[in-house]
Amino acid sequence: MKTVNLAEKLAQFTTHWDPHVVAQYNDNDVMVVRFAGEFPYHLHEETDDFFLVLEGEMVMDIEGAPSHPVRAGELFIVPKGVTHRPRAEAECKVLLIEPKGEPNTGDPATAAAKPHI
Amino acid sequence: MKTVNLAEKLAQFTTHWDPHVVAQYNDNDVMVVRFAGEFPYHLHEETDDFFLVLEGEMVMDIEGAPSHPVRAGELFIVPKGVTHRPRAEAECKVLLIEPKGEPNTGDPATAAAKPHI
Numbered sequence: 755m756k757t758v759n760l761a762e763k764l765a766q767f768t769t770h771w772d773p774h775v776v777a778q779y780n781d782n783d784v785m786v787v788r789f790a791g792e793f794p795y796h797l798h799e800e801t802d803d804f805f806l807v808l809e810g811e812m813v814m815d816i817e818g819a820p821s822h823p824v825r826a827g828e829l830f831i832v833p834k835g836v837t838h839r840p841r842a843e844a845e846c847k848v849l850l851i852e853p854k855g856e857p858n859t860g861d862p863a864t865a866a867a868k869p870h871i
Numbered sequence: 872m873k874t875v876n877l878a879e880k881l882a883q884f885t886t887h888w889d890p891h892v893v894a895q896y897n898d899n900d901v902m903v904v905r906f907a908g909e910f911p912y913h914l915h916e917e918t919d920d921f922f923l924v925l926e927g928e929m930v931m932d933i934e935g936a937p938s939h940p941v942r943a944g945e946l947f948i949v950p951k952g953v954t955h956r957p958r959a960e961a962e963c964k965v966l967l968i969e970p971k972g973e974p975n976t977g978d979p980a981t982a983a984a985k986p987h988i
Contacts, residue, residue, distance in 0.1 A: 760945065
């Protein structure tokens with residue numbers, strides 16, 4: 755049991771689209787991640803996808819629907835089965851929650867490692 | 872599907888220890904809440920308890936163990952079964968995640984209503 759400072763965790767890496775696990779909530783990984791550029795469109799068949807912007811601004815593109823800007827202090831939850839693509843013109847820092855072991859791309863073949871820090 | 876601005880949601884009420892649901896992530900309620908003073912010691916037998924401080928500072932007291940300060944930009948997850956008490960000397964704004972229907976006091980008889988806003 756310990757307090758987790760998100761800025762300190764984010765300072766431990768500089769890579770983009772590279773989620774790092776900072777805590778666990780029930781069977782979920784709580785992660786920090788830096789976004790810049792466009793992530794591929796993908797979906798999660800069995801889970802919602804939780805995004806909270808900590809710093810900067812991102813856009814959540816939804817396939818076949820309007821895009822949603824998400825700024826610092828705002829959250830966006832993508833329901834399971836919905837094809838989406840986060841993107842950020844400038845670097846954006848995000849708190850991400852997904853079930854433990856869920857591939858961030860929706861596909862184990864292309865997923866990031868999600869190291870614990 | 873929509874972007875949720877946490878400050879706008881918090882501006883909709885002024886009561887303390889009164890969590891309001893702003894989104895759902897799988898079977899969890901994502902809530903905003905204002906803390907001030909001391910909450911009763913309690914535990915959740917079946918779930919972890921997720922706290923992220925958005926503004927201000929709180930202390931998480933753990934029965935029989937050291938207390939943990941938690942400041943803006945910091946999170947604290949209380950493991951299931953651990954008796955705890957959040958408190959805040961000055962008002963503190965928090966993002967709280969608990970399974971849908973979980974009583975915030977650990978006891979349905981004393982739990983807050985958790986309205987959706």
